[in-house]
Amino acid sequence: MSIRPETPCLLVDLERLDANIQAAAAHATKLGIALRPHAKTHKCPEIARRQLDAGAAGLTVATVSEAEVFAAQGFGDLFIAYPLWVDPQRGARLRRLRDIVSVTVGVDSVEGARALAAQVPGAGVLVEVDSGHHRSGVSPGDAGRLAEAAARAGLDVHGVFTFPGHSYAVDAAERVAGEERAALSEAAESLRTQGIEPRVVSGGSTPSARHVGTGTMTEMRPGVYVFGDAQQWELGATSPDRIALSCLATVVSHAGGNVVLDSGSKVLGADRAPWASGYGRLLDHPDARIILLSEHHAVVDWPDHTELPELGSPLRVVPNHVCNTVNLADELLVVHNGAVVDAWRVAARGANR
Amino acid sequence: MSIRPETPCLLVDLERLDANIQAAAAHATKLGIALRPHAKTHKCPEIARRQLDAGAAGLTVATVSEAEVFAAQGFGDLFIAYPLWVDPQRGARLRRLRDIVSVTVGVDSVEGARALAAQVPGAGVLVEVDSGHHRSGVSPGDAGRLAEAAARAGLDVHGVFTFPGHSYAVDAAERVAGEERAALSEAAESLRTQGIEPRVVSGGSTPSARHVGTGTMTEMRPGVYVFGDAQQWELGATSPDRIALSCLATVVSHAGGNVVLDSGSKVLGADRAPWASGYGRLLDHPDARIILLSEHHAVVDWPDHTELPELGSPLRVVPNHVCNTVNLADELLVVHNGAVVDAWRVAARGANR
Numbered sequence: 001m002s003i004r005p006e007t008p009c010l011l012v013d014l015e016r017l018d019a020n021i022q023a024a025a026a027h028a029t030k031l032g033i034a035l036r037p038h039a040k041t042h043k044c045p046e047i048a049r050r051q052l053d054a055g056a057a058g059l060t061v062a063t064v065s066e067a068e069v070f071a072a073q074g075f076g077d078l079f080i081a082y083p084l085w086v087d088p089q090r091g092a093r094l095r096r097l098r099d100i101v102s103v104t105v106g107v108d109s110v111e112g113a114r115a116l117a118a119q120v121p122g123a124g125v126l127v128e129v130d131s132g133h134h135r136s137g138v139s140p141g142d143a144g145r146l147a148e149a150a151a152r153a154g155l156d157v158h159g160v161f162t163f164p165g166h167s168y169a170v171d172a173a174e175r176v177a178g179e180e181r182a183a184l185s186e187a188a189e190s191l192r193t194q195g196i197e198p199r200v201v202s203g204g205s206t207p208s209a210r211h212v213g214t215g216t217m218t219e220m221r222p223g224v225y226v227f228g229d230a231q232q233w234e235l236g237a238t239s240p241d242r243i244a245l246s247c248l249a250t251v252v253s254h255a256g257g258n259v260v261l262d263s264g265s266k267v268l269g270a271d272r273a274p275w276a277s278g279y280g281r282l283l284d285h286p287d288a289r290i291i292l293l294s295e296h297h298a299v300v301d302w303p304d305h306t307e308l309p310e311l312g313s314p315l316r317v318v319p320n321h322v323c324n325t326v327n328l329a330d331e332l333l334v335v336h337n338g339a340v341v342d343a344w345r346v347a348a349r350g351a352n353r
Numbered sequence: 354m355s356i357r358p359e360t361p362c363l364l365v366d367l368e369r370l371d372a373n374i375q376a377a378a379a380h381a382t383k384l385g386i387a388l389r390p391h392a393k394t395h396k397c398p399e400i401a402r403r404q405l406d407a408g409a410a411g412l413t414v415a416t417v418s419e420a421e422v423f424a425a426q427g428f429g430d431l432f433i434a435y436p437l438w439v440d441p442q443r444g445a446r447l448r449r450l451r452d453i454v455s456v457t458v459g460v461d462s463v464e465g466a467r468a469l470a471a472q473v474p475g476a477g478v479l480v481e482v483d484s485g486h487h488r489s490g491v492s493p494g495d496a497g498r499l500a501e502a503a504a505r506a507g508l509d510v511h512g513v514f515t516f517p518g519h520s521y522a523v524d525a526a527e528r529v530a531g532e533e534r535a536a537l538s539e540a541a542e543s544l545r546t547q548g549i550e551p552r553v554v555s556g557g558s559t560p561s562a563r564h565v566g567t568g569t570m571t572e573m574r575p576g577v578y579v580f581g582d583a584q585q586w587e588l589g590a591t592s593p594d595r596i597a598l599s600c601l602a603t604v605v606s607h608a609g610g611n612v613v614l615d616s617g618s619k620v621l622g623a624d625r626a627p628w629a630s631g632y633g634r635l636l637d638h639p640d641a642r643i644i645l646l647s648e649h650h651a652v653v654d655w656p657d658h659t660e661l662p663e664l665g666s667p668l669r670v671v672p673n674h675v676c677n678t679v680n681l682a683d684e685l686l687v688v689h690n691g692a693v694v695d696a697w698r699v700a701a702r703g704a705n706r
Contacts, residue, residue, distance in 0.1 A: 136613050327681070
């Protein structure tokens with residue numbers, strides 16, 4: 001890099017980003033299903049545009065405010081993959097959204113469906129199904145009853161969706177992809193028994209994406225794949241040479257014979273899954289581990305056989321969970337051929353409502 | 354609350370906030386030492402002003418950009434409690450700061466001291482000492498040598514400081530306060546052997562603050578005490594009736610017989626210490642536990658003997674680590690007598706550089 005940006009800051013490798021976007025698009029094309037990437041990972045219209053240009057069918061978002069940000073930027077087909085509780089305030093916002101874009105919403109309860117229908121009559125919905133993550137969603141066999149109730153309340157039931165989040169575990173991806181397929185099949189069949197033909201059968205997470213088969217899902221919604229992160233690295237869903245986002249950090253201390261970096265939890269996020277080997281990885285030093293993370297310090301256990309990098313040295317940190325990292329930043333610095341060529345605003349940062 | 358704000362959002366109970374500020378001020382007065390609260394917790398000039406009005410001697414901050422935010426708001430005495438690596442860019446910013454306010458910086462290496470002195474000749478510094486947290490700082494017995502090198506480089510050594518962060522553990526606070534006292538005494542003595550009389554001997558964390566004694570420290574720098582959080586609750590450093598910040602959340606799902614809230618890690622932060630009982634607590638339901646936290650979902654294991662709150666109900670969540678929670682928000686809603694009376698901007702949100 002010609003001039004080193006002040007640290008800590010987030011760098012996006014443009015070539016790797018585009019390669020990740022193309023690879024996922026090609027994978028979906030090969031499966032013959034739609035790709036509707038989750039924009040919560042990048043929150044960035046420039047990246048969403050590249051996903052659409054590569055063939056994505058639309059965007060997934062998590063909140064009404066994320067939908068508002070992307071709608072304002074001209075993205076016209078949005079799925080809010082969340083069982084929203086729609087009170088009058090949120091209802092008014094959804095009605096304004098529906099005036100300008102196509103927006104579909106998740107439902108996982110009869111009460112939630114009725115509240116939505118009262119505010120946004122005729123809204124398009126997908127019934128959320130629990131495929132084993134045990135977060136939200138109904139049992140696959142109950143999807144038909146909920147779909148029927150939603151239709152009776154006046155909603156337009158497009159189909160079913162699930163998030164197989166239990167794929168975020170060691171050696172789980174293939175098994176979980178099977179559970180996802182089984183749950184979505186059962187849910188789709190459950191809708192048919194109520195006379196509702198599912199037009200959309202939607203699943204997908206980054207770890208399980210490569211195990212998605214043909215014949216059940218009509219679309220998938222991975223998010224993290226655009227960047228990759230230390231979780232995907234440690235789960236084997238990506239490799240360091242494909243990771244497109246890192247946090248540039250500076251060595252500020254050698255206290256205790258460790259390397260202490262200025263990239264703490266206020267820039268990386270505090271995520272640490274039980275199976276993670278630390279609080280993040282170093283892109284160019286795969287044997288190093290972040291053993292302690294506080295708000296502005298990352299303490300790195302440095303491999304024995306190598307010398308500590310000098311105080312003031314820059315190092316690239318790979319965060320454990322990139323979605324939370326991006327949500328802490330105001331901008332992403334775009335790197336191409338070793339130089340910062342652009343800065344993209346994280347337009348939907350903090351868009352939680 | 355008359356009109357319920359859209360969730361998730363952060364609420365500050367004004368009465369509790371002021372009571373916490375007054376209690377810490379009274380404690381410091383009783384000990385006869387200065388209180389220099391860490392502003393990284395609230396990042397909010399309105400709260401810093403209340404701390405100063407209650408007698409605080411100045412503010413502690415973690416970064417140059419936090420110092421810039423508070424300096425611009427008229428706070429004239431700032432300590433950056435961090436071993437900054439001062440390159441020319443950061444040096445220029447520190448010189449501009451020094452033109453308008455009194456600013457002191459941490460050092461924990463000879464190289465760091467020299468880099469600072471090259472950019473900001475005569476800068477005021479405190480030598481950082483490791484009192485057992487093993488993050489940054491030199492051994493207490495090495496403080497004098499570093500102080501002497503810093504003075505020789507042209508810096509103005511005001512004294513020593515430590516952060517006893519290992520007080521964040523079960524039943525550790527009293528023991529750690531003793532280790533803090535011993536480390537600071539040894540460090541102060543180490544400076545004297547080099548002919549440097551420490552004017553400032555600074556320590557303090559929220560868990561250890563109540564065990565601080567007289568005779569060693571000249572000031573303390575707790576931060577979290579203004580709000581409290583689930584960590585302090587579980588460590589016994591506060592009680593639920595004194596916790597001043599909560600995240601208002603909505604029940605969006607009853608999937609799996611649990612309560613699912615719209616307050617995920619993108620609003621609460623993902624912190625979970627090994628000793629924490631979950632990913633946060635519920636202020637009005639002490640037996641409930643957040644057992645799963647994703648970006649926009651908090652799955653709550655609800656106590657067996659009570660009915661689940663209805664879909665759409667508001668609940669107040671106490672985050673595990675409030676400093677990271679506040680850093681995710683653009684504003685804090687101020688509640689007094691059951692009504693939202695103000696909104697304070699988190700002016701230093703994202704001020705990581």
